[in-house]
Amino acid sequence: MKIVINALSARLGGGQTYLKNLLAHLPEYPDLSILIYAPDSLCLPDSHQIRRGSTNWPTDNPILRTLWEKFVLPRILVKENAQILFCPGGIITSCVPSGCKTVTMFRNMIPFDPVALARVPLGLQKLRNVILKQIMLRSMATADLTIFISDYARSIIKDLTHIRNPVTIPHGINNIFRTHSQKLLRPSWLPIGEYLLYVSRFDVYKHQLEVVEGFAAMPQVLSSGYKLLLVGELDEVLVRRVKDLARQKGLEDQILVVGPIDYGDLPAAYHHAKVNLFASSCENCPNILLEALGAGRPVLSSDVMPMPEFGANAVSYFSPTDPKSICEALIQVLENENISKALARAAARRSEEFDWISTSRATWGEIIGLVK
Structure with missing residues (x-):
């Protein structure tokens, strides 16, 4: 079985993490052969079943990438006698040969979230999201299989178009994040003393500013015992406002x-x-939230869907746009050791429900099932 994967758009952490784990858990299928087109930054497993393809012109630029997908990729599918084209980036622009099945995913929620889209300033980025929405809808409507990574996201698309063959397969948690029953050395780069952690790239819908305001609103006698660490890719304007x-x-x-x-x-x-915080208001499958659960520490999260779908009752929730709500959630867990310990235990239990082996097994089963 020959599968071609077009992952040229997988340039950020989440997309690459997904592919690394998926390719690390290939099914036991004797004649499986995978040809993948991906950025050089994506490290592929050492497997005789996987080959890396190279494009004959630069594909960093979205326009050049689209031209390659439109005019070159179809010829590659014919030459490889590919039975499946898998586009995890959510866009299929290639005309596939007869007999070749198509698989896509829904990962990018921003074009479908009017609140998040309203925060994007007028310009090329907003126009790009408007165009992306239409292309993604068309890709999902025509694909032989569409993989959703949350039921919430699936419900959003179901109201917009008909999907032929939808399936929900959430992401897993990498085992390196399952530290709740371990004792890890404390890295020297971490600050001395207790700290609260928020991991996420800086963006308007990640609400770092509201988190800082919520922290600052706590009684000084309580907040003085902690530092707030903001970890993630920086945005110059938002960082300046936070500072x-x-x-x-x-x-x-x-x-x-x-x-x-x-x-x-x-x-x-x-x-x-x-405490581990997660304050995003626009997600499809919140990988950071899942990874935080694995630590077995108390988790405070945005109450915007799909976060409750993944955190369930193992997480304490707040409104990410309301610093007062964030402040109250922090006070509750920091002042009450019983609540803190209960949340920590619940996070550890909840994390066991997500693993990449199950995710990969389900994903490959659905993909290969199209041909078998």
Whole structure:
């Protein structure tokens, strides 16, 4: 069985994490052969079943990538006698040969979230999201299989178009994040003393500013015992606003903008945190929330769907747009040791319901089932 994967758009952490884990757990299928087109930054497993393809012109630019998908990829599918074209980025623009099945995924929620889209400034980025919405809907409507990573996302699309063959398969948790029953060394880069951790790239719908305001609103006698760590890719404008607010509140030494760190450093950061926060208001499958659960520390999360779908009753929720709500959630867990311990135990239990082996098995089963 020959499968071609077009993953040229997988340039960010979430998309690459998904592919690494999916390819690390291939099915026991004797004649399986996978040809994958992906950015050089994606490290592929060492497997005789996997080949990396190379494009004959640069595909970093979305327009050039679309031209390659439109005019070159179809010829590759014919040459390879491919039985399946898998496009995990959510867009299928290639005309596939007869007998070749198509598989896509729904990952990018922003074009379908009017609140998040309203926060995007007028310009090319907003126009790009409007166009993406139409292309993604058409791709899902015509695909032989559409993989959703949350029931919430599936319900959104169901109201917009007919999907021929939908299936929901949530992401898993990498085993390196299952530290709730371990004792990890504390990295030297972490601050001395207790800290609260929020991991996410800076963006308007990630609500780092509201988290800082909620932290600053806590009674000084409580907040003085903690630092707030903001870890993730930086946005210059938002970082400046966060630092200005911290300065206004006299909290420059307590609110630390760490910026991006190595993926391998995240498990220890979650593990040693007093509380792990997740304040996003626009997600499809919140990988960071799942990874935080694995640490077995109390988790406070945005109450916007699909976060409750994944956190269930193992998480304490707040409104991500309301600093007062964030403040109250922090106070409750920091002042009540019983609540803190209960949340920690619940997070550890909940994390066991998500693993990449099950995700990969279900995914490959659905994909190969199209041909078998």
